[in-house]
Amino acid sequence: MIGKKLVALVFSPTGSTLKVVRRFSKHFEDSEIIELTTGKSASNLEFDDETMVLFAFPVYAGRVPDVYFDRLEDVYGDENYAIIIGVYGNRHYDDALFEMYEMLSERDFNVIAAAAFVAEHTYSSKIAGGRPDEADLEMVDAFVDILQLLTPDDIPPKIPGDYPYREGVGVSTWAPYPSDGCISCGVCSMVCPVGIINPDGELPKEMIIDCLHCMACVKRCPTNVRFADDEALLKLIAHLEENFAEPRKEPEIFL
Ligand SMILES: Cc1cc2nc3c(=O)[nH]c(=O)nc-3n(C[C@H](O)[C@H](O)[C@H](O)COP(=O)(O)O)c2cc1C
Ligand code: SF4
Ligand code: SF4
Structure with missing residues (x-):
């Protein structure tokens, strides 16, 4: 079902989401990765019928980072197929994939699948340290293989999450x-x-x-x-290390 052209719209402050996206995009003859991490908003993007669009972001407090949504403000599909990848730090992705799915459906994208991958937690290398590792990246390859087998009858996918969404990141009172x-x-x-x-x-x-x-x-x-x-x-770091360093969570694919 998926074509040869991919446009990936990525937010990845510390690079792990980008690693997953790079592996994913290798499977396409024609791929473009657009990084929205440092200030740039996606604007004037038009996707032709052949193009599948990948939306990839780190999970923040079980949600899509607000700033990623802001940068996608002008992005609309024209019934294009879309894929969602959320990358999280071995705690949970909660409502993030579902939230993204709802937003994309309202913007005329046909979401065909979503996946949650695990990466080292931003706040501690004791939690999923060194991930995504080769086993994770092989799951990225497997995800693409599965996508090839899907047909339009498989839409919409069953994506976990609920509305009202989990309370997201609160107001910041400190900075490095x-x-x-x-x-x-x-x-x-x-x-x-x-x-x-x-x-x-x-x-x-x-x-x-x-x-x-x-x-x-x-x-x-x-x-x-x-x-x-x-x-x-x-x-927070002490709490995360105590409760989420183990067990190792594995990538999940939602069809
Ligand atoms: C503000 C913030 C909130 C986070 N919330 C979660 C979370 O809810 N669940 C989780 O498992 N990991 C959480 N993480 C960890 C990141 O999702 C994870 O480390 C991710 O790989 C970072 O992506 P990046 O390297 O592409 O920036 C959070 C990280 C930050 C900075
Ligand atoms: S100042 Fe805050 S938002 Fe900017 S890079 Fe540092 S942690 Fe991230
Ligand atoms: S804190 Fe100072 S040394 Fe470190 S990156 Fe910023 S300007 Fe450079």
């Missing part, structure tokens, strides 16, 4: 900060999805409210001097 040793290289500023870090690495207090807590700035800092040590975050 640069400590001694910051060389003002500007890397954190360039990778911040919401553009709230100055080129010298400082983050104005009034911008804290917009922080996604995505940790892109912390993980990409070349001198490892950007920190997040808010008390609520440390408590």
